[in-house]
Amino acid sequence: MxxxxxxxxxxxxxxxxxxxxxxxxxxxxxxxxxxxxxxxxxxxxxxxxxxxxxxxxxxxxxxxxxxxxxxxxxxxxxxxxxxxxxxxxxxxxxxxxxxxxxxxxxxxxxxxxxxxxxxxxxxxxxxxxxxxxxxxxxxxxxxxxxxxxxxxxxxxxxxxxxxxxxxxxMIATYSTSTRKKQSISLCWKAMCGCSWDWYFTRSKTREETQEKDIPLEEFVQEAIKNLPELATDQKQAENLAWDQSLKVNAYRSLVDISAPYSSRIKSLKLSLALDYQHANSLSAAMLNEMFFLLYTKLPTIFxxxxxxxxxxxxxxxxxxxxxxxxxxxxxxxxxxxxxxxxxxxxxxxxxxxxxxxxxxxxxxxxSTKKVPQYNLLSFCARKKRPTVLMKLATLVFYKDYVNVHCYIEHAAKPSLLQVTELVHGYVRDGWKGYIHNDASYRKFNSRRGQWALRHQHHLGWSLKMPFDRSILLWHIATDLCFHHQGTTAHGQEFATRSRVISNYMAYLLSLHPEMLMPGSRIGTFTVACEDVELVLGSKYALDTERGLAHGILFWVQQFSLLDDARAIGSLVPKACKLAKGLMDLREVERWEVVQAVWVEMLCYSAGRCRGYLHAKNMSEVMELLTHVWFLLSFMGMETFADRFQKPEPSENMEEEEEEEEEEGEDDGESRVPENKINIFV
Known part of the structure; x- marks a missing residue:
């Protein structure tokens, strides 16, 4: 032609x-x-x-x-x-x-x-x-x-x-005092039955009611006074928890609008009556509704x-x-x-x-229910022995980009539910055993491992640094402990759960630092990998995670360089110091501490991530951090907006809270023995 x-x-x-x-x-x-x-x-x-x-x-x-x-x-x-x-x-x-x-x-x-x-x-x-x-x-x-x-x-x-x-x-809709009562569209019920009653709703009437807010102290006292036990009929409790106030407050958090404490009391009471499985189910349903609103036509056409x-x-x-x-x-x-x-x-x-x-x-x-995983030692191993894809990427100067973005693994499906179980237990026990006024409420929401290390004062230094650096420090130390030959089968269960959260936080640090914490630094992984290479040089196997871990541990035993970090940077030596301190503990205690620190860090990060970033990331995958973020909000914890909009507790109450904590630490136990927080499963 x-x-x-x-x-x-x-x-x-x-x-x-x-x-x-x-x-x-x-x-x-x-x-x-x-x-x-x-x-x-x-x-x-x-x-x-x-x-x-x-x-x-x-x-x-x-x-x-x-x-x-x-x-x-x-x-x-x-x-x-x-x-x-x-x-x-x-x-x-x-x-x-x-x-x-x-x-x-x-x-x-x-x-x-x-x-x-x-x-x-x-x-x-x-x-x-x-x-x-x-x-x-x-x-x-x-x-x-x-x-x-x-x-x-x-x-x-x-x-x-x-x-x-x-x-x-959304800001214009949910920042007003207008409350909408909604009911299920009859045509949708006829089409799909009752299985979708939780989602497709229509506006039926409008009531102009002014939401009267209450002080934080009253919110805390009301919550403590009416703390429920786990409901006998969990399905009925879940249906009761799914009400309009829950949806409105969830959408407010999505656009970083602080919800009145008065509207959160009911949701808090109902949430504490749910076990972790039904709380996770409710969280998933609400997040799915948010996804449908943001990225589909369903809220409009129904x-x-x-x-x-x-x-x-x-x-x-x-x-x-x-x-x-x-x-x-x-x-x-x-x-x-x-x-x-x-x-x-x-x-x-x-x-x-x-x-x-x-x-x-x-x-x-x-929709996927797997937890993304990324690991620093794997990152270093691939740099030493690059894959074919990385060799091709090197030709166009994209080696590090491919190393970060193309080798994300995913933990098994039960991991999401297991982490939810830990977070649910942590928050529930916090309401029962730690929170007693507005100062302790704020203090509890600011924990990022301090409570887990309340008896290990010699490890507290690991939290007194920028959050992203502390994350990487504990990530390396967790891997060193995980690959330690002394880990038994009994400790492996705690170790596996700890490592899932550790690798997930490393994934956030490397791919979504803006979600981990405002101000998190990009490129921290590459710098840490260079430190590992400087520590080990070319004498040790750098092509497997276990080989790297054993090489670093051997270096710790052979050389006393932990106090001299001028040549190689301080991150890896401090991680070795932290790992050594953890290995001095009994195995079960070691992994309980590691797991507790990671749970606190995960909750700390989730509470400080903007709702907009959670909404933005819903377009691709429902992050574990987003599940935790909604669960914390659902169970009455501080949201991102609360930290800036709600008044701070009085200084006298904060001083009293600190004195009580110091007394508890001196006695070697928590403030009230029978209310000791237990986040270990």
Missing amino acids: DFSGAVQWWDEWQLRVLVLGSLFVQCMLFFSSYVRRRALSSLPKLFIWLAYLGGDALAIYALATLFNRHRQKEQLAAGLEVLWAPVLLIHLGGQHMMTAYSIEDNELWTRHGITAVSQVVVAIYVFCKSWSGSGGEKRLLQSGILLFVVGIIRSIQKPLALKTASINT SSYICFSLVCLPFLTLASVILFSTNHIYHDYNTTDVKVTYILFWCTALLDFISVFLGPSIVLIG
Whole structure:
């Protein structure tokens, strides 16, 4: 085929290629929306991102091409091409389960609204100008009108959903004193039964009630006075905990708005009656609802005023397909156009039905429950013996980037529930045994390992440094203790749980330092790895984690360089010093201390991460830190906004609290023996 022949072929097939390409991208987005919450590598994420960006562009370009082709009258075959305009509007509306790829997309709702209006005008213009109107095409006209109804509604739903999920809209909604009572939409109950009653709600009435806040001291005393035991019927307790005040306070935390203590009392009492399994279940359900609000159309399309249209849209699409199929004058049209139209209609109808009736359930099934893991010693080992991928990345100066981003492992599924169990026990016992006034409440929320080391004063120095540095110090020490030959099978259970949290915190430090703590430094991992290489030189095996750990431990035994860190930096020598202090403890006590420190550090980090960052990260995976963040808020702990908006306790109360702690430490026991906090399982 010569150049002129290629140009002629493209002129004939251009519109067909564009509409089929648009359909392919929509199918790709449809399937991608059900795997986006899995732990995907960088390459699949790149393709999903490109499909999200290209979906709108391809539909707009196809509509523009259709507009140009129909500015002048064409052959009768144009009758079928004009039916593709409403289908392209449906494509422009995107998929129900992927309205936004990232949280920043929600802020572009104005642009999407203008685009939708302009493209609807173009599509209607093309349809009205090009339709021949002959009597034999009456069914095609009816089919086109039905598709236009679907296309216009679908194209408008997207900017509405984006506006609802924008940060400014959420702040305006949840910063007011307006409370909404919600009930389940009857049509959704009929469609999906009661299994989704916890999620799809509609606004029924509005009550203008002013929320009266109470002081922190009153909140604490009210909570302590009514501390419940674990409920006998956990399922009923979970259903009671799922109320409107919980949702409102959760959304407030998402946009860093401090919730009144008066509205948190009920949720706190109900949360303390739940065991860790049902608390984790409730947390997961609420986080899923947050995800649906931020990144899908579901909160918009399942509202009462368009619930009827929701049910009708797939059937309208199906009706248009049937009308087109019953038209028998195909001999007047191009055979290829007929086939393309069939493909467009049937695939669009199928995607609509699956998205509406099965979409939410499939998304929840596809979400991952694994805990990301990253390890400094593995990072160092790969630098010494690089993989093939790292060798290729070295050619383009991306070796360290690949080493960090392409070798993330994931702990087994029970790990998430196990960590939730530790956090739940820690907070519950804190309410029972430590918190007794507003000063102790603030003190408890500021723990990052001090309580776990209250009897090991010789290790307290490890917490008196910047938080990111302390994380890395304990991460190295945990690995050194884990690979120590003296670890028995009994201590392995504690060690495994401790290491899961340790590797997860290292993952946050290396990939999401902004979530770990505001001001966390990027590149800390690389500096620490260089320190390890300087410590060991080239004399020891650096190609495995265990080899590195044994080499460092041997170095500690052979050389007394812990007080001289000028040559190699202080991090690794101090980590060795900490590991040595931990190894002097009995095995069970050692791992209890390590586990307790990591639980406190995890809670400390979760409480100091902005709600916006949790919302931003929900687009890819539901982080363990986000689970802990919601669980802490649900159980009455301080949120990020509370630390800045709520008044500080009086100095006298803080001094009394410190005196009580010192007395407890001098006695070698906690403030009240029977209320000793137990975070070990």
